[in-house]
Amino acid sequence: MTTTLVRRATAELVGTAFLVAAVVGSGIAAQRLSPDDTGLQLLENSLATGAVLVALILALQPVSASFNPVVTLVERVLGRIDSVTTGVLVVAQLAGGLAGVVVANLMFDLDAVSVSTHERGGSGQLLGEVVATLGLVLVVFGSLRSARIETVAFAVGGYITAAYWFTSSTSFANPAVTVARMLSDTFAGIDPASVPAFVLMQLVGGAIGAALVLLLHPTPQEA
Template sequence: MSTELARRLTAELVGTAFLVTAVVGSGIAAVRLSPDDVGLQLLENSLITGAALIALILALQPVSASFNPVVTLVERALGAISSRDTAYLIVAQVIGGSLGTVLANLMYDLDAINLSTRDRSGGGLWLGEIVATFGLVLVVFGSLRSGRSEIVAFTVGGYITAAYWFTSSTSFANPAVTIARMFSDTFAGIQPASVPAFVGCQVVGGALALLLVRFLYPDTPSVELDGSTTPQESRS
């Protein structure tokens, strides 16, 4: 394994861990601070998640800042990274996300792992995840492939904050985050039985967005989330 890949894996693991810590931790805090107002809890959870995303992408984008297996798969489909690196990065994201949940649980004196009992199933929620992930991928690669990599942190943070509210599923939009959130029986949790459908819908949303990105930006070089530009399929 090269030093460059090791650095990228570390950035993805740490970044995804802190992202999930922000999601789960702010959810726990929101319930404790605003126990009688679910709307306020969601507002607090969404604002903290969006702010954390902006900070993490700004800090880690020079190395790697996908934090999301769907985004990484789209990078691979656009020829920005190799299949081997894609697999390694997704593993790092899933491990990092799970560690982030454990950290959030422990910070709030809960069991390190406590499987969620929060049912999130149904056609409306599944459609919400397709929409949420479609929009996220469009925002990410629309920014990158139009040559504005410096705005990705703000577009992603702003989009996720908004999508918490306009999607029925509260916009998980991330398989690594979805898997991680099943380990906390708190506000942000999702029961294990609900995870496969959510992840499947996220992949569908990402695939549909990939088609649109290719249509809108057909001649644009592949751009990674570290801001570098590579010719199409050059890293296959």
């Protein structure tokens, strides 16, 4: 493995860990601070997630800042990275997500791992995951094609904050985050039985998003 790939994998692992820690940690904090107001809990959770995404992408974009297997797979489809890099980065993202959820649980004096019992599913929420992931792919790669590449951080952070609210699934839109969230039986958790369908819909949304990116931006994308 080259030094460059090690650096990229490390950035993806650390970034995804912080993202999951923020999603789960802010969910736990929101649940404790606003125990009787689910809407306020979601607002607190979404604002923290959007803000941390902006910060992490700005900090790690010079190295690697996808934090999402779907985004990484779309990068492969668009020819921005090769297959070996894709595999290494996806593994790093999954490992980072698992590390992040453990840290979040421990920060709030919970068991390091507690399997979620929060069932999520149904046709509406599954469609929500397709829409959320499709939109995310369009925002990421559309922003990368702009004259100011730094806008991607603010575009992604803003989109995810909004998607928490306009999608029925509250926009997981990320297989690594989804897998990690099943290990926290808290506000942000997801029951393991719900995970395969969510991940499948995320992949479907990513595939549709990739097709639209190729249609809207036919010029080959540079890494």
